[in-house]
Amino acid sequence: MRISAANLPDLSYLQLNRARNVFYQLTPAELVEAALQRNEGVLADTGALAIDTGEFTGRSPKDRFIVDDDITRNNVWWGKVNLKFDAARFDALLQKVTDYLADKDIFVRDSSACANEKYRMDIRVVTETAYQSLFVHHLFLRPEVIDTGFMPEWTIIAAPGFKADPEADGTRQHNFSIINFTKKMILIGGSGYTGEIKKGIFSVLNFILPHDEKVLSMHCSANTGAKGDTAIFFGLSGTGKTTLSADPERNLIGDDEHGWSDYTVFNFEGGCYAKCVDLTAEKEPQIFNAIKFGALLENINFVKGTRTVDFSNIDKTENTRVAYPIHNICNAVTPSIADAPKNIFFLTADAFGILPPVSRLTPEQAMYHFISGYTAKVAGTEAGVTEPKATFSACFGEAFLPLNPVTYAELLGAKIKKHNVKVWLINTGWTGGAYGVGKRMQLKYTRAMISAALNGGLDNVKYAEHPVFNLQMPLHCPDVPDNLLDPRNTWANRDAYDEKANDLAILFIKNFEQYAPYCNSAIISAAPNVVVTT
Template sequence: MRKSTNNLPDLSYLQLDQARTVFYQLNAAELVEAALKRNEGVLADTGALAIDTGEFTGRSPKDRFIVEDNITRDSVWWGKINIKFDADKFDALFEKVTAYLAGRDIFVRDSSACANEKYHIDIRVVTETAYQNLFVHHLFLRPEVADAASVPEWTIIAAPGFKADPEVDGTRQHNFSIINFSKKIILIGGTGYTGEIKKGIFSVLNFILPHEKKVLSMHCSANTGAKGDTAIFFGLSGTGKTTLSADPERNLIGDDEHGWSDYTIFNFEGGCYAKCIDLTAEKEPQIFNAIKFGSLLENINFIKGSRTVNFSNIDKTENTRVAYPLYNISNAVIPSIGDSPKNIFFLTADAFGILPPVSKLSAEQAMYHFISGYTAKVAGTEAGITEPKATFSACFGEAFLPLNPVAYAELLGNKIKKHQVKVWLINTGWTGGPYGTGKRMKLKYTRAMISAALNGELDNVKYREHPIFNLQMPISCPNVPDNLLDPRNTWTNADNYDERANNLAIAFIKNFEQYAPFCKADIINAAPNATVSV
């Protein structure tokens, strides 16, 4: 084994001491240089490294496994999200992956997760490619001085060139991401998509922190105001989570993964992994300006004959991405820690046009809507006719939750009550009717509602209750027309609204049936009212 630069860690515990060359703890410039020499990518005109992740341009949820053992057997919520993997099969696959990497160049990085030192975990990441290691440099926390002599708490091995044999190895197909809580190893193979690395450790934290530390792990963004008031934003893709949390008047704690301990919100990560589709300097200036030398662009296309990124081109995937360190954001909070939140925002892009643009939730309603994790997506047809589709993802991140979603919701409810947090449901979707009839809520109105909530301007206004969803709707909000605040008033046919609202309520109730057996009555009673026709 030949080392590159820096002191070399002992990799014998991973059976990787026979690697040809170990590139340890390279900085961003060195990793970009290595990636270019290895033909892993090219430079965009901004200086960012542009690479293609190959066959997979997104995560593969059906190929993500958790080893069943004494730690996980009675704790993990097994099913379609958390798929069991045999411990002996893991050991055999580990032997194959490490044998595959023997004699090859590997990139090793020591890093960590959790900005709050009390919950900090050390992570060693071994990657087959330089660009994956650059991603880790950006997304994980970067130690001032790496301790090569220490053995980290967790290890990730990512070998995109290794393909499993499903019949022999126990995988579904040739790619896999497997978490072993006993050995504290995440084994990734057959895919070059870097998001598998990021979400692998997020899944680990979603098990360790709530289960062992009673810290709520959250798939959310967070920012803080001039007075130190923290706000957190939950929302699925397309709801505006990144856009609305990137407020020039507030400082960014983080854009995706956070923990809530007794009195602090803290970022798990040291960087951002932002979507690039239709990115413009006008719409999202912070992200646009963060794309510079060292940043990692994934699966983008260039304007023909140039090295200028065409952010509207989605020929490879709609999931184009850029990874960059948090310090690329000018108003980032470093270290990325804030006080317990004063306000929580659940964002939904309700394409049915049913939910109010802003409403206040009780603690029980917050738990119910947190477990539901609702939004509605629009799917196009060949004829150009579209029909919204209700989408539910528990805790706004179901794919990364090893525990029953109710466990996270109960932690959330306890913290809301303890800290007297105000919780708001914000509909960034449609008003005046569903997609195709109504119109998308103007961003300036959504921003005004959030600002009013943050500034306390909605604390003393009068509210009316939504007759089906039982949500408290303000009758006025600064800089927002009063008639928009009750969605029923924006429809030309109120009876049609009532029918559609009832249908959406039925969808909520049906989705919640899988969680109801684990919930207390006060959460179940926070469900919307629905009339089921016989």
């Protein structure tokens, strides 16, 4: 049912006042009902809405563009991540998309990003589907009062049914996600994957906050203890970022995107977008219990003949997801803001079994490892991967960084020094050998190491220096066997360990070559040692 014109926002600036029906600021219940009526999805037995995103079940990084204009031309780090798009072609494509939506129902939602009011960004999101609007309700910050006079700073238009003509429109293929900093718009087409909406705004904040406000934008989770001690967890997929930050003894600030101003850490978002492959109540009780009426499940499968989700079934994709508002987590901080961190954890799943399970970093080492963003993929996680494969993603989120990664690392280093933050590298990967020979570090030991770091249990123990990576390894950690703390001691063949450690160091150095020209000597000196053999 169309809402009366008096209660609609002004969409004339988008030429979308021509749309057939405009549904503004619907509640989650209304959006679920609309999605079911439009055959966008079905209800799981928990009451969650289950939908399929269609052709794309994940982001398409090669189809993400930034308009080349006076704002971006000399500031964006152009290359394999940030692809240029012509301003005139953006205008033409925007016209095509709004023409496409002119005879359709559209869903309009006004929201914002950044829990710290000083940096709040007001956002309007126009979507072709009800489920996308439900996603926006969950992931962005929700206004307490609906105001049809709201004028957004940024606008997103998401039209999954519109397909571009690459030759005419300047895209790579029929799907696209384009950021225009002059018009303050994000245009998404050809893909129903909701993550494109979320990461579009994250990319915008990753440009604006560090560049204009000197706020460090971070792809991380964060929590805080009873004494107000904030901890930040960086890590790529599969390293344990969500698992290790979801601590019943601590309060969740957020699970994915944060800013660090002078004295606060604040969530950009109002919800969570969690992977749910192999999800169980035992392994991830907070996420499992958050999947109730109103939550949005993406690309899952049901147990045959039921509406019970089979979280182990990845026939559609390994990237099964669930979106829900952060208040579905019982110990979430409201508002999602806390003091500057006292501890930072870099999580890596080193499938080569080389890095220590816990080590302490100097500020320069922290900057080096932050820029490197290392983890490893193991056999079976990706087509063609038959043995451990090193993966580097700058700042643990390279795909979303419009600026040179060194910019973010320098901000991180300055804040670490200013606030005297302890930085830890945690290897949640293999011990006693590489994947296929050794075994993965037990979660209970990793949790014990993080607890010790948080409560001061590693402050007054002796440390030894790793001979290749120069990391400070504690010789004792409460509730962890001492023999696990030096990875070399866990290998049956220590000469083999030395050889593989050298090989991994070479990979680090080779990857870092692209950043070295922008780094000072202190950061470069934090590189691992390499023994050159002839």
